[in-house]
Amino acid sequence: LDQTILEFTVGNDHVLDERLAPYDVAASQAHVRMLAKCGHLSTSDAEATCQALEALGKSHDEGAWHVSLEEEDIHTALENRLGDLGKRIHLGRSRNDQVLAALRLYMKDAIARIGEQVESLAEALDILAADQGSLPIPGYTHMQRAMPSSVGLWAEGFAAELRSHTLWAAMDLADRNPLGSAAGYGTPGLELDRAQTTQELGFSETQEPVTAPQLSRGKAEAALAFALTLILQDIGRLATDLCLFASQEFAFVRLPDEMTTGSSIMPQKRNPDVFELVRGHSAQAPARLLAILAVTAKMPSGYHRDLQLIKAPLFDLIDTAEAVLEVMTHAIPGLTFDPAKTQAAMSPDLFAAQRAYELVQSQGIPFREAYQKVASELADRSAASHG
Amino acid sequence: LDQTILEFTVGNDHVLDERLAPYDVAASQAHVRMLAKCGHLSTSDAEATCQALEALGKSHDEGAWHVSLEEEDIHTALENRLGDLGKRIHLGRSRNDQVLAALRLYMKDAIARIGEQVESLAEALDILAADQGSLPIPGYTHMQRAMPSSVGLWAEGFAAELRSHTLWAAMDLADRNPLGSAAGYGTPGLELDRAQTTQELGFSETQEPVTAPQLSRGKAEAALAFALTLILQDIGRLATDLCLFASQEFAFVRLPDEMTTGSSIMPQKRNPDVFELVRGHSAQAPARLLAILAVTAKMPSGYHRDLQLIKAPLFDLIDTAEAVLEVMTHAIPGLTFDPAKTQAAMSPDLFAAQRAYELVQSQGIPFREAYQKVASELADRSAASHG
């Protein structure tokens, strides 16, 4: 292959593929055992191949080797390193189902891991609510003081929303075994036992018919990106609140100095950069979702090389989500709400709706009438204070 | 309110709101009955209000009235038309939870309806597979003929993917009762029975704490838009295939004349416009998802008027998805695959992998060796035919 073409087509795929090594090892082992079970490979060859794969996975994990540009991807890198054994294991398997199997096993792990991180962040918010939750703060609508709220209601709203994630919808789409669909049209003339790899790899089902796996490319990926987008958007809104609360005008919350940065020319500054970057990352998440969806849009059925480009935005978004979740879980315990400043913000206006409810209940008047009365009282009071 | 400001802030919201009428009627009735049960409203007032709402819903459904620009939204339109009764029912309820309740009830209906439409389209593909499925067609990868496939494998791949939708993830997020959260901070000083409206309206749960509903604005909407995006993308790829298959070069499929359009200057043309527009609509779906996500991105917690802008892209996408599903379910039965043309495309090369599998099984050689042998055979044959 022409060198310019090679470099362009591989891009940084060989680097991205590093994280798929353990999953391709596992999927290849399952495939090899299935081949042996079906009589397409001798038991001794299968055993030897599985052991060789195990060793390669281990040495890769220890950093002993990397995928080179010429190898193009982790799959070729492993196959080449298997030597003669490698020549037999591509029977009944195409790059198309192999790549997808490794990617789905990776996604399943990532989803489970991120699910735990989300729960950890929610727990950090629970603890904040338990510790400082009784402090009153205004509840805002339209960024205007509206109703009495509290640090607890504020933190627990976010905790509840974080826990309402849709990661499991992504899991559902990822949890289907593509192995045995080969290039996307099965293996005519070669009988395989797809249920065997499904079971061994812990997939919930075998994806049928054989044309479905390549049509489904990008869908579990997009569903995961979408779930992460919603999670990041919740966290981004939390960060926006914190940037606001950390301003001198609100001054509800303080961050420890070691969590803020200074300025290159204004020595007095303590900036909440961490929350700004969280906000920025959350805002970019939809762009990554879009980068995934754009690849498969309008694509004729069957495999196309464009699909390779799904990995970069997916991995970026997974890494970003993990970093954001980690740093927020780390930062939340550092927040200290200021009782004096929050109390000072509890202006009497915040209790206007409550006052109207009281009038309704004590005087039996309709709410709209009570609302008008309270509005008049407030107008009078305001006139008096400016009079 | 200043007229320029009024017209700008209302926009076409009063028109969009028309479809929410039955849902606001139902949610208001549930709210009213709950108020009565809690002793905040007399039983007779509650009864009268529920009947009046029922009548208003009916007359709206019959086209007897519409929401005017001055009323701004369906909620004010209904409340105003209730006269004195309307003055009592805003007790313990804010526009914020009221709007969200109606929207979620609407979404639940839309999700159920679209779920059925998706199944109908999948069934149309099943029937196509049953009727013409045994016709062989090439399976393509990289748009190159790759493996033997069939009309059945082609149609059933799409049917399976359509049935793997994520509408239920959207349902899960939509199926939570926001009523009683009021402006987003509950109703201090007024005890409500939120479980009562949850049960009466058929929501699966009461959304807690009271700060969660406004934080969750846009999330069920985005999840529905995402589910529709994946569904439309499957259908868009089906349409791309059909545009290709309908070209003179492929000529696999014919559409009845009444489903194609002519040209303004080229009398010989029969164009598959319907599939092109399906493809175009599918490509635009992510933009609508993005329009929803953009509203809530970086938003401080609490209600903001920006949230009004979620409705337009959501309703557009729902309407588009329903129209696309309907027209495709209508068009699929009109497809006729051409046995002569499809058979002519079944070039011998398509069976190369199968030939390699045979060599592996008959000669016990590794797959890579068999692959080389078949490659040589093909090269020889090709040289001979050009020789």
Added chain:
Amino acid sequence: LDQTILEFTVGNDHVLDERLAPYDVAASQAHVRMLAKCGHLSTSDAEATCQALEALGKSHDEGAWHVSLEEEDIHTALENRLGDLGKRIHLGRSRNDQVLAALRLYMKDAIARIGEQVESLAEALDILAADQGSLPIPGYTHMQRAMPSSVGLWAEGFAAELRSHTLWAAMDLADRNPLGSAAGYGTPGLELDRAQTTQELGFSETQEPVTAPQLSRGKAEAALAFALTLILQDIGRLATDLCLFASQEFAFVRLPDEMTTGSSIMPQKRNPDVFELVRGHSAQAPARLLAILAVTAKMPSGYHRDLQLIKAPLFDLIDTAEAVLEVMTHAIPGLTFDPAKTQAAMSPDLFAAQRAYELVQSQGIPFREAYQKVASELADRSAASHG
């Protein structure tokens, strides 16, 4: 054509097309005159057709007729209404170049009009700066008080950015005459004078070669959408500032009551809904740009019916931009900055950099050293005030 297919393929195109009537009239007149000049049409027929078109344009403008669903688009609506004259004018013209010509003439007008609106808004900011510009306000970085600024610097920054728009880049792409490219491959066998319609319609150039116009579909549209996106983003950031400045915590600015809205349950509220909606609309602009780009992405060359779907997001965005520009130009003069509140926010810390500059100039020490000194002074003062 099958009714279901017709309704789907037309969609709301006949409604969208209403605004193109005057442009299709003008382009058709130019085409007719060119045909006459080339000898393909008698002068009397040309004259009669031009007059009939003029009359149709006038009656449409007066609301005397509308495009019906069955007519599908403005072009057929006009052609049909021309009767026998209409049968001759499609010579040397296809729907493909005709649609594009009308759309480009419309865009050119819209660009010029919006350019003026942008200037009007910038002027409103100039006036604000002239009237209240000397009031000091803090300049913020990271939403932290950073440096001394003023209402004037704040307003003039936005005015300058608004004036740095890229509308003219969109104009450049729109200002090319597609007429004569017909379906996208010219008019073999029929000689036309493309320069004639270019000149008569005021296009800067004739778009060459004939394959270019259909390849360029969506590009001027996208460039206009992009220019509007940047303009709206500037205005959206202005709106964000104003929502912040209107909060009780900042309280820098007041809006007249008739420009704010109240709350359905909190009688004390005055909400800046207009700025929230401006912010929301600005956030959705990229989605419309994306909806345009999505149509032409990956499209094979030549005309495809998908292109029809470019109009809706383009017109939506143009209308939104015009509405936002109008309402902001209307609202800005209503802003009153509060001298007491803004002055109170001018904390001494804001002058720290200035103090460091003085030390550098008076003592000749390096800036980093001066910076450290001021930092120490501030720390001492802070310790003293809390001591």
Added chain:
Amino acid sequence: LDQTILEFTVGNDHVLDERLAPYDVAASQAHVRMLAKCGHLSTSDAEATCQALEALGKSHDEGAWHVSLEEEDIHTALENRLGDLGKRIHLGRSRNDQVLAALRLYMKDAIARIGEQVESLAEALDILAADQGSLPIPGYTHMQRAMPSSVGLWAEGFAAELRSHTLWAAMDLADRNPLGSAAGYGTPGLELDRAQTTQELGFSETQEPVTAPQLSRGKAEAALAFALTLILQDIGRLATDLCLFASQEFAFVRLPDEMTTGSSIMPQKRNPDVFELVRGHSAQAPARLLAILAVTAKMPSGYHRDLQLIKAPLFDLIDTAEAVLEVMTHAIPGLTFDPAKTQAAMSPDLFAAQRAYELVQSQGIPFREAYQKVASELADRSAASHG
């Protein structure tokens, strides 16, 4: 700074910044000379600093040092390496204007370079048109054979569209000097000569007022991303055509073997991966544009740390565009159109419009009548051939 926070806030910024080294060197030298000219720095210090910067730029270019995570960015890396000299040069400059100056100088270079690459690709298409342009191919609309076209018209349409790029609109926004705006509010108490750095760095103008530069963050970047999106979309459509033309069904074009890839299981395959990846990259460009726009959306005025996140999608898109332009300019000369296959596709129907034009001209009948006649002739012929 807390290590977790540091690692999160820096991210991979220190790696991204490597490419900005020469531009920060140049901008710092200009700033230093300006300080000297204004009397804020001794001539000897200025001279020494400029020489030290030059040496640092050279050693960085040779790979002698890299920006470390702890240094965070290229600016600190350079300042630290200047030792005592570095302590004086931050006078009258903030990270905010410094970062922006380097980024804009980088963008100006990138724009100029890409402009040349675009011209090179257009020239490759010119050469293709000159060499093989006279070969007839069908012109398609709706992917249906429509009109006679040629390889020349096909290639020259793309060349013309490539040359109609909007890179210069991005140049216009980038070509403004932010230096002297400091943190975004100028340098009160310190007089600078902004015109001096504008001239020395070759900017077209000094950006005024001082609040404008930070408000304009992301705009030149977005304009460049938009220009690249349109360029990539043109190229993506060219790639789509080529994937179609390379199919066995069209078979219009052949690629040399060294530019295509084989299959892991189908030995007969020659896949045009390079064009598929070009198509995929073109489809992802809008996502990168969106990632840039998302950062500044709704942002309050002034600098915020989120802005750091603009660099990654911008650099990615620039690199992608350069790689795509390079590989396409390399691949186009390898294309060979097949005279037999293209000729075979020139079906008689393609000349129907031309035949109608002849009827109009020879018989003086209206076009619509001629159109009907030709349609009837075609129907008769078709009936005869099937009869």
